[in-house]
Amino acid sequence: MTTTQEKSRDFIRTIIAEDLKNNKHGGRVVTRFPPEPNGFLHIGHAKSICLNFGVALENNGVCHMRFDDTNPSKEELAYVEAIKKDVQWLGFDWGANLFFASDYFEQLYDYGIQLIKMGKAYVCSLSADDIRQYRGTLTEPGRESPFRNRSVEENLDLFTRMRAGEFADGTHVLRAKIDMTSGNINMRDPVLYRILHASHHRTGDTWCLYPMYDYTHPISDAIEGITHSLCTLEFEDHRPFYDWLLDTLGTPCHPQQIEFARLNLTYTVMSKRKLLQLVNEKYVSGWDDPRMLTISGLRRRGYTPASLRGFCDTIGLAKRESSVEMGVLENAIRNDLNDTAPRAMAVLHPLKVIITNYPEGREEELAIDNHPKNPEMGKRQVTFCREIFIEQDDFMEEPPKKFFRLAPGQEVRLRAAYLITCDKVIKDADGKVTELHCTYDPASRGGSAPDGRKVKGTLHWVSARHAISAEIRLYDRLFNMENPEADKETNFKSHLNPDSLQILAGCRLEPALAGATVSDRFQFERLGYFCLDCLDTSPGKLVFNRIVTLRDSWEKMEKSN
């Protein structure tokens, strides 16, 4: 017996454990992740991916990758590739189980014939407008279509000719024959097939008849032997049809659909439609803009797969609608990178410091741990000399109480180097501080004084003579409102944060960073975690993305005062 508390199971894992216990599906667990290839995956999809693949992994099952590609007018091959890459990058493997709903078009069609023969489906020749009229409203029942009682022969003939391309778009649809008075609108003779003379990214021009999601999904699940079909809450109303279809068809496999609440995060939008708008209207540089909460955006920003999986673990799973604070995501990446990212020193806003009593021509090598808690990550050398850069924020001419950084007459430690004291402040004509003159304590090499005096502040620094230059991009939340969609009167785009990207040129980095390779992640001490940008970095130019800041209790203190 262990004393560690068992992590509580979510309601879906509870159901699955129960099913396993009762041998409901012969002890099998088969799930599926069914994206539509009409956009990039986002953090909300990560929740579903972690759930579906996670649950399979935990139960010796498998998770199928299935593209729900039933609408040729919105879908593209490029999205298929991007989605596959994202899922793999997240760390999941579908093995041989890569499927496309379009692979089932022929079987789906045969099932359509079967439904017609059973008298459970008919060709309806009402216009789209009329179908809507006949459907009724939320509170009034619908009316039966005048075409509802066509003979099986006529339906068969029409359906065959629909496939053959004899009719124009919108002239006929195939509908299930269920109940026009049902309180559930999805049961009022839902459309199964529509005519679409459009070419499909996989089947080309083979078809001009395409199945609807509601019809395709249950059958695809059944064909693949899915045991648990996990989807989001808005499909709860569709479950009766899901079950009706498979019961009517008498498929040997009848998966159980279970719905869970989709992920919402503060300070962002999560719908593909809105993300697409941001891309198309150039509010961001693309689907993989580091400010986008797409998987590819997060990847480029520097988030690790492990941090995203950890995040999905923390947020839990339930049926009630909720909105997770952005801080939880940030916490996930800090947690991961705190353990794994090597430390380095970088100065974002350089302020020159001259150590007046340090010999002009002298330079010395100092060793610094790459990680404070993990000696196995080794040490590196940094060069100290008479001229260095510190962060502008680390100096104040008239410091408030508890400002432990540099100020006239105040002593601080330069990380792993020496204790220095500020003697003189040099300013330009506008009164802006341009340079500091300091003296160092030669006995404090390494950063501590032999007399044991306490120095509270420690600053990061780089040698002005040895530092390399880099561009650093600071990102902030894309929206400046917790829920950009809350205000129905205004467009979500009017809540975009104008300061979501700040580009800093001429940042100064310790020379060791010149050897960084694409996607390397570092903690720049006292600043945050940074990742070498994979797109804009070139041999002569380093570009770092700030993934997330470090927690900053000084900033918090300042704000509360």
Next chain:
RNA sequence: UGGGGUGUCGUCAAGCGGUAAGACACAGGCCUUUGACGCCUGCAUUCGUAGGUUCGAAUCCUACCGCCCCAGCCA
């Protein structure tokens, strides 16, 4: 006014008739050559509301209230 869901700390979220887990946030303290990390302490006498059943209710019953989804030939 039809149908389907859902209401437990600021935010997520356990709990399944035996007397409110955990995480993030927040507050205070310790530690610190990163104001980081780490560590310690505190943080729902109360579970949408009102009744009822019971020795005992967040858990069962009744009524009410709030919020979300559904009227695509989208998924």
